[in-house]
Amino acid sequence: MRTDLAVIGAGPAGLAAALAAAARGLHVTLVDAAPEPGGQFHRQPAAGLRAEHPPHHRRRTWTRLRDGLAASSVRVLAEHHVWCVERETDGTTVHALLGPEQEEPAEVRATAVLLATGGYETVLPFPGWTLPGVLTAGGAQAMLKGGLVVPGRTAVVAGTGPLLLPVATGLASAGVSVAALVESADPRRLARHAGA
Ligand SMILES: Cc1cc2nc3c(=O)[nH]c(=O)nc-3n(C[C@H](O)[C@H](O)[C@H](O)COP(=O)(O)OP(=O)(O)OC[C@H]3O[C@@H](n4cnc5c(N)ncnc54)[C@H](O)[C@@H]3O)c2cc1C
Known part of the structure; x- marks a missing residue:
């Protein structure tokens, strides 16, 4: 699969970037390991829970991003775990593994790649941090x-x-x-x- 821009990460940053690039005429592919776009901030309840009102803040922002994505030309590849980005003479290849088992390989060839893979919590160990009931x-x-x-x-x-x-x-x-x-x-x- 070939694209102008591969955006890795469908959190708020990746969604905004993908929509902005698509609005300017680029063919954009949005790749994310999660089953649904949204990232940490707009994380959705698991589908099986059938929750009507996800308990997250900035609901209007999420609705705007979600509806914007549905109306856009952005191709969304969910459950694609990117493990390697390879530079080649005529572009870049994004290598991913599909699904929860991460067994089936998939490739996206892109002219440019934008990394929007988010941040991580820094956890400093302290006495008792592994006890039941202690979590980040x-x-x-x-x-x-x-x-x-x-x-x-x-x-x-x-x-x-x-x-x-x-x-x-x-x-x-x-x-x-x-x-x-x-x-x-x-x-x-x-x-x-x-x-x-
Ligand atoms: C566990 C956690 C919970 C948080 N909860 C909140 C919160 O409730 N409110 C708040 O204000 N801030 C929260 N934050 C802070 C959060 O980082 C920002 O609010 C915001 O989500 C950052 O947006 P982002 O688009 O940069 O990254 P993220 O929202 O983190 O999105 C990054 C996306 O990249 C995808 N990704 C990462 N690596 C790969 C890969 N190798 N292959 C494919 N996809 C990949 C992830 O699946 C994710 O969807 C949280 C952070 C963490 C770590």
Whole structure:
């Protein structure tokens, strides 16, 4: 399969980039390992749950991206796990493995490749971090959004950065009692994001 631009990652960044490039006339292929576009921010509940109202914020932004994608010429390749991008004389080949088992190979040949594969949580080990009931903030958020499950009845949300806020509010609105929100950096940094 040949394309002008292969965008790897269908989170907010990759979706916006793919739509912008397609609107300017490029043939765009959007490749993502997940079954649905959305990335971490717009992660959708698993299809089998048949949830009508995914519990994520910025619903209007998601609707705009989702509808924009459906109306666009962007070709979406879901459940394509990219494992290698190879530079060649006449372009670039994106190598992926298909489906949850990641067994069947697939290739996308592109003139240009845009990486929008997102960020990762940095987890600093501390005594007790492997105990049952201890999980990362992003992990709790993924469970809540993707599985519609909460990690317990009471939670302490601890770490640093603005992700703590949507995690704490997401847990609280799902019925979890948030006993404390613990920010290790200067609390004024966190306060800057309080409005959002
Ligand atoms: C676990 C977790 C949960 C988060 N939850 C929130 C939240 O609730 N609210 C918030 O504001 N921020 C959250 N964040 C921060 C998040 O990174 C940003 O809000 C936002 O989603 C970043 O957008 P993005 O498009 O750059 O990347 P992402 O949204 O991370 O999207 C990257 C996409 O790239 C795909 N991808 C990555 N590697 C490959 C590969 N090799 N092959 C194919 N596809 C690949 C992924 O499947 C994903 O869909 C979370 C971060 C993490 C790690």
